[in-house]
Amino acid sequence: MTGQRFDTWAVGDAYERYMGRWSRAVAAEFVAWLDAAPGLRWLDTGCGTGALTATVVARARPGWVLGLDRSAAFVARARAEVPAPAGFVVADATAPPLREGACDVVVSGLVLNFLPTPAAAVAGATRVVRPGGTVAAYVWDYAEGMEFLRYFWAAAGAVDPAAERWDEGRRFAVCRPDRLRECWERAGLLDVAVVPIEITTGFAGFADLWEPFLAGQGPAPGYVAALSGPARDRLREALRASVPTRADGSIVLGARAWAIRGVRPGRVHG
Template sequence: MGREVWEVGDAYEAYVGRWSRPVAREFVSWLAVPTGRSWLDVGCGPGALTTAALATAPGRVTGVDRSPGFLAEARSRAGGPRTGFAAGDARALPVPDGRFDVVVSGLCLNFVPEPARAVAEFARVTASGGVAAAYVWDYGDGMAMMRHFWDAAATLDPGSVQFDEGRRRTLCAPGPLAELWSGAGFGAVATTAIEVPTVFADFPDFWRPFLGGQGSAPGYLASLTEPQRTALRELLRSRLPMEPDGSIRLTARAWAVRGTIH
């Protein structure tokens, strides 16, 4: 299976993007930042967190991402007089020291090859008295849609465990996140869980996003033969908790961390 790809806004939206918006709103509410502050959104993706920050804590938000596709999507969704977007790497942010009151990163840090370097950059660009915070999906057992997928995949193909985010994303837990923040020199470090409902209208609504090829599970699915995909689909269909109306009601959990610069 090839590397994970996160570049196409529509495919990301269908898979997990639609669940990222309520998490972003809860995250911004948890931060409770006063209005009028300057924000930096690192790994802004298609703009879910940028949009939440603009709606909840009016100020100026600058988004940085490595993906041209995601930057174009973010400009389309959140572009305006209070936003700006630039290409850049989380490990070498293209901004001066102490520039922002608030530095945030949503659903991105676990994809950075050297997360400690990224968090050190967060500390560098955060103004004195400012806050830096991030959140990541709980791939271990908090993302029910993915957990059901990988458990079914492992039943049919034990080798699939090497692609399971729950086994590979060791950063996605409160302890490792808090250690990263403390190690970068942040004070008053705190973590919290953010959980949102993920309701699928029916099984096709659940299954279709896995066909997009973007992300670990869709990438794994694309590597299978048609009979293998069919077997996995039908095993999932038999295992998922369906309501009488055919809907599938699951939950998604993210872990968030925050800290301050003195």
């Protein structure tokens, strides 16, 4: 087993049920916080299935928005579902295929921690945003704020002490406010601000919580996929016993993301 093996993101439908539905809720709060003027040029790096891109189209009234992602399957789904003025390309978030200063706003949702060099992605975003433009992102607070993952990894650790090495809360240091701020400031961005975004993750029942972990998309589902059948059963029952369940069988947990924004220095022309 390797950490890289567990960080697969490629199947749109599986991603939507596991994480996309929660990403959309955060995206709405994030775009509202940015409070950007209409008609601007946007880039969404690591756009995935287009949750953030679609929110920009619906709420920010952009002049245009380009989404890019390394997964051709994610890009295909985003193209099919997100309306104009959005466009999508398969490309690396660390090297956006745009000229310097081509964008007014560069954003990223839930992707920085999965990049080998997050600082390179922030540097790439800073290059393609105009002077005075905004570079912004949000990431899950894996260490403390994602309750359904905290319950998952606690249950996994109870039945397999080696599981903790795959826990996102241990692996992804950039998902902390101080590390995010450091990354933005090293890129030369000014007026850096970091805020929490809190949402509720509601599950109709235990199956609604557990079944997305079986799809193999992301670290926790990748870990589940690598288990033997009996080990998977033990993990399922440990998780079932630990999560707080309401009288109607539903499970309601909190989730927190950290949002950050900064401004590229320099004079604004025109």
